[in-house]
Amino acid sequence: AQSVTQLDSQVPVFEEAPVELRCNYSSSVSVYLFWYVQYPNQGLQLLLKYLSGSTLVESINGFEAEFNKSQTSFHLRKPSVHISDTAEYFCAVSDSYNQGGKLIFGQGTELSVKP
Amino acid sequence: KAGVTQTPRYLIKTRGQQVTLSCSPISGHRSVSWYQQTPGQGLQFLFEYFSETQRNKGNFPGRFSGRQFSNSRSEMNVSTLELGDSALYLCASFTGTPGLNTEAFFGQGTRLTVV
Numbered sequence: 001a002q003s004v005t006q007l008d009s010q011v012p013v014f015e016e017a018p019v020e021l022r023c024n025y026s027s028s029v030s031v032y033l034f035w036y037v038q039y040p041n042q043g044l045q046l047l048l049k050y051l052s053g054s055t056l057v058e059s060i061n062g063f064e065a066e067f068n069k070s071q072t073s074f075h076l077r078k079p080s081v082h083i084s085d086t087a088e089y090f091c092a093v094s095d096s097y098n099q100g101g102k103l104i105f106g107q108g109t110e111l112s113v114k115p
Numbered sequence: 116k117a118g119v120t121q122t123p124r125y126l127i128k129t130r131g132q133q134v135t136l137s138c139s140p141i142s143g144h145r146s147v148s149w150y151q152q153t154p155g156q157g158l159q160f161l162f163e164y165f166s167e168t169q170r171n172k173g174n175f176p177g178r179f180s181g182r183q184f185s186n187s188r189s190e191m192n193v194s195t196l197e198l199g200d201s202a203l204y205l206c207a208s209f210t211g212t213p214g215l216n217t218e219a220f221f222g223q224g225t226r227l228t229v230v
Contacts, residue, residue, distance in 0.1 A: 036221075043119075043205055043221035090158060101146055101209060102171045103219065105158035 002027040004093050006106035014114050015083055021076040021109045023065075023091030033074040034092040034103065035065055044090065050074065086113045117141065119208050119222035127228045133194040136225045140187050140208030146170075147189040148219070149181060152203040161204075164189055196229045203227075 007022040025031065032051050036044040048059040055067040065076045074091060091106040120139040128134050140147050148171075149161040160173040164183035181191040187208075193200055203226050207219040 034219075041223075043223045044207075044219075045221070046218060049218065092158075101148060101163045101165070102160055102173075103148070103150075103158075103207075104160065105150075107157045 002031070002093055002095065002104045004091050004104055004106035006089075006091055006109050008109050009107065010110045010112065012112045012114060013081055016080050018079050019077065019081050019085075019111065021089050021091075021111065023074045023076065023106055025072050025074065025091070025093045027072075027093060027095060029095045031093050031095055033065075033067060034094075035059075035063070035074070035076050036090045036092060036105075038088045038090065038108075047076070047089070081111070081113045083113050083115060086111060119206055119220050121204075121206050121222035121225050123225060124223065125226045125228075127230060128196050130196055130198060130229055132196050133192065134196060134227060135190055135192045136204055136206075136227070138189045138191075138206030138208075138222060140189070140206075141220055144208035144210060144220075145187050146209035147183060147187065148207045148209070149189070149191050150205045150207070151175075152205060152224070153201070158205070161191065193227075198229050201227060201229045 003026045005024045013019045034049045035047040037047050038044050048057045050057050050067040058064045063078045088108045088110050090108050092103040094103050122137045146165045148163040150158050152158045162181050163171040167183045178194045183189045203224045205224045207221045210218050
């Protein structure tokens, strides 16, 4: 069975500092990997995804994540965070058969950016 | 292009009652998935539908059911409500079809409170 572990439940960081949110997954099959962001009282928004090809994927707002198959990780990074990045971040996995239709989520990491 | 619409946004029900939640996917999307989000269990997959057929089902009791109509709109039903069913219920619709690359778009959710 697939599972996702987000190693930090809360990450406090100062504005303009770098941040890394860690995600490890467990799966015996080929996977697709996703990061979603959730703002209070909102649904989930896709931040970035790895389906195939280059192992480094980037979002339009400066986040990036690297798929590391040997370490079964998909950590999310941003070199300089803003107050507006304060939100909860979820790592998710789906197997290549389901193609994203059935997502298994980690428990979430609450990112708190302080001025 | 309108996003995923979930109705109602908020709902209060009494233990033992039943409830129906509705999800209208993005126009042209034929796949819909449902998730339950609670502080203790996080985001858990409920079920997935494609062209009116259930493709996957999560590990929930039979009190949780769903269906999809010919216009791709989906409903989920919870019978004999329990206090533990209080949660944010999220619906996602998907681009593409199973077997091809897909991306999930989430609605804002229905906040169900069971008293």
